[in-house]
Amino acid sequence: MKLLQPNKYFWQGNEACVEGAITAGCRFFAGYPITPASEISEHMAKQLPRISGIAIQMEDEMASVGAIIGASWAGAKAMTATSGPGFSLMQEFIGYAFMTETPCVIVDVQRTGPSTGQATKCGQGDVMQSRWGTHGDYSAIVLSPNSVQEMFTLTVRAFNLAEKYRTPVILLSDETITHMREQITVPPLDSVKIINRKKPRAGETAFFGSEETAPMPAVDEGFNVAVTGSTHDEYGTRFTADPVVHRKLVESLNNKIRNHTEEISDFEDCNIEDCQISIISYGCTSRAVYEAVEKAEAKGVKTGYVRLKTIWPFPEKIIRKLAEKADKIIVPELNLGQIYYEVERASKGLAKVIPLNKIGGGELITPEELLAKILKEAEKND
């Protein structure tokens, strides 16, 4: 079957996500219809059978994540896609995937919440849910694309991180980024870095709870692997009461990610060495930053920015560095303040952190609004 050719394409964000997933090796998709993520299911259903992959519509979002976890243990790279209400339902299995170290990718195309909210309108209200949505102690890897191009490249990266660390990875996008159309460049496929999970050698028996990421067998490979979401030792044997086994397992699973924060973190930055005002943004909101910064500079205000491509684990180092340089940090978000608090925590009082929030109707923060805020804060002497 003909695979994707290197070329320039004019794609919708959701379409680019599917092509990125397939490029990364995704061969199993399960989903449940929800605006604004349904195009991912539709495009997967069209593309996967052509390359011997499987796409299925399940009865709900819980079943969708369940199916991709089952497929992952059968050896597949697997993905699901949803929006806020479905993402809430998926939290049960996200914790399970973390606990069982099951690589998989979950795309959350954010819309306006809480609850059904405004189903077709853009929002950024799931940032904290993507970090803390499931119960218990865990660490999340969450990526945030801000263009159709990044819907492709960050989906590939989401699979690579999932395979490398054997953990669920969340691609936290939003309605604006996934529904807009842009030209994107698909590079030659052999130039795209692809990571595959580490497989066990014959005779190996320890498949769980290593800070260095244990090898993962598939069912049917003769390893008699026992997978459980209950507390277990490295062999998969359940220990429902032992405090030592629990501490060792859960600490290892968290350290597996936390110890690699630097490696996982990815961001774009500009003028951070010499700025009075700085902007920290992510996703659709970051699209207004470029123009606002350019215009602020033209008016003589030294302005810089950091744009987060990974939100979790939170890149504290760069925020701290920025806080040392800038007087003020503005955090624009399409919510009532979520990453703002993280920035305030990480900047340790070295800079004044100012939120710029907007919700409802899918209205974005415009470059003009952001510029006005920059100029106002530059003038104010506090």
Added chain:
Amino acid sequence: MTETFSIRKYLRDLKLPFCPGCGIFTIMNTFLRAVHELGYEDLSKFVFCSGIGCSSWICSPYFKADSIHTPHGRSIPVATGMKLFHPDRDVVIFGGDGDIVGIGLSHFIHAARRNLDALVIMVNNMVYGMTGGQVAPTTPFKTKTTTTPYGSFEQPLDAARLATTAGACYSARWTTAHPKELRESIKKAIQMNGFRFIEVVSQCPTAYGRRAGFKNVGEMLKWFKEDAIQIQQVEKMSRRELEGKIVIGEFVERRRPTIVENVYAMIKDVQTHGR
């Protein structure tokens, strides 16, 4: 002729956690005996999937096999993804009544509808046993449980009949007092294709029996024997005569194209004809 058979060859070297007198011992023994009689020297032909509850522990991690122990009620979706991507192995799902037809009911109906290639063995102890004896969707009317201290005020669900209606290729109900019939039923189901469902009414002396007024395990088994009605007799009986009875037997046995057959036929078609 003395036949020597031990289920140990199929088990990991772990201590079983079930209460004395639990029906799970009979079901575990019967399943493995059926596997043995079919000539499997190990469990490498199978992948096991289970949810949360006592009976979900039958296979995980005690069976020496690949097993996936999922969140509560979610064994069927996990098995669906696994089976679709890797159709070579036979999927067997163990679960309780709360797991399969309580929290997991939607998945159960959809799996029967789409004819998922899997055998579901549901241990129906009529109660949430692991959590201490709360009312279940299968608890008989007026039975006292910890959350129905004055007796249950709901009608129980007939899972074997529901599976039949939803499209299962095989559906049967037995009790732990009918191990021979159960064994033959498991052997037949393992050799069939599509969605297969076997419900086993089972005694939970700890969380059900003592509150429901049974003095010991023997009394519960006596109940199963005396109140069991063969499905062939049901037609001749009035609704009143059937009240409180346990209908046992094979509810359906048929052949339908399975989801694995349908999906792979579609893929072949798409790749051959480009549509």
